[in-house]
């Protein structure tokens with residue numbers, strides 16, 4: 001079937017999929033039994049936002065899920081909303097969203113040049129412009145644009161697919177307001193996140209928009225200069241729906257305790273263990289990835305000084321870190337007291353904008369709390385704002401060296 005070259009899918013466990021509200025997502029809704037069947041080759045969206053090839057082993061109509069076996073032989077239950085079958089020969093004249101072929105002059109059927117599915121202009125999100133060639137040779141549907149443009153480390157930033165993706169990202173294929181969130185706004189019952197509407201885990205390389213509060217996959221964003229670490233919340237991010245254009249992302253300043261916490265959390269997810277050797281694993285990871293960590297004011301710290309700063313942070317913050325000494329192991333080992341990401345910094349977008357204005361010196365800086373003006377905590381190097389997706393740097397590298405394994 002048509003689709004992206006699937007990346008090797010990480011082997012990992014996933015929570016059982018809860019029931020999704022069927023009417024929530026505007027997506028292809030064939031009669032189910034006609035749409036999914038055992039033995040069918042499909043693309044399925046994973047929690048990293050990427051699509052992977054799989055084969056349906058079982059259809060569960062009550063739960064609205066399918067058991068899918070992926071290329072690495074792992075099997076997971078996947079919600080219908082995240083499964084994309086190929087077009088069925090002979091059914092290409094039916095709109096894959098409303099299952100009808102009735103057309104009006106303003107709402108014709110257009111065919112995707114890649115997957116061959118048909119869509120009414122108004123059934124696709126966003127609606128397809130009138131001047132689109134209805135034979136479909138040049139038009140590509142939302143699913144196919146995302147299949148081509150999403151990448152680990154960040155989506156394509158240049159070229160026609162990047163431009164098409166940005167257009168698609170201006171609207172969501174679901175109702176944001178109808179999602180039911182936990183009290184901390186980290187997970188929703190519908191397992192519906194990002195521009196892609198796919199499943200996700202907030203601490204697994206996702207960014208939260210500071211305006212709409214939705215979470216977005218690293219793979220679907222086009223604004224990152226470096227790949228994310230697991231649990232990295234040291235960004236202020238605005239999504240394309242909220243900006244009505246390219247995304248914005250600002251790197252927030254990190255202290256040594258934050259760096260230690262973030263690196264230990266990242267390593268603990270990658271390597272599936274709790275304790276790490278200070279010099280051989282923690283310090284060497286920090287040194288190997290020094291530029292990618294985007295540490296702002298800490299960036300100039302000479303290699304020789306990083307040792308003492310990190311070691312001090314790890315030994316001083318006893319409520320966050322535990323040393324091997326405390327559990328009768330080697331004292332050069334360190335782990336997290338509890339495996340949670342570093343707490344989210346409290347910097348708001350308003351503060352950032354004020355700091356920016358302050359740096360430029362062109363706008364008076366008035367703090368909301370009326371307190372004394374703080375010197376800007378960011379310099380040019382720590383701010384990674386992308387004004388134009390087209391003019392962006394090369395795609396961010398997709399992984400961090402030195403952490404050995406794929407995520408669990």
Ligand SMILES: [Zn+2]
Pocket residue numbers: 048049193194195196197198216217219220
């Ligand atoms: Zn996504």
Ligand SMILES: [Zn+2]
Pocket residue numbers: 095096097098099100119120123
């Ligand atoms: Zn339709």
Ligand SMILES: [Zn+2]
Pocket residue numbers: 112113114115116117140141142143144145
């Ligand atoms: Zn398509």
Ligand SMILES: [Zn+2]
Pocket residue numbers: 209210211212213214238239240241242
């Ligand atoms: Zn937003």
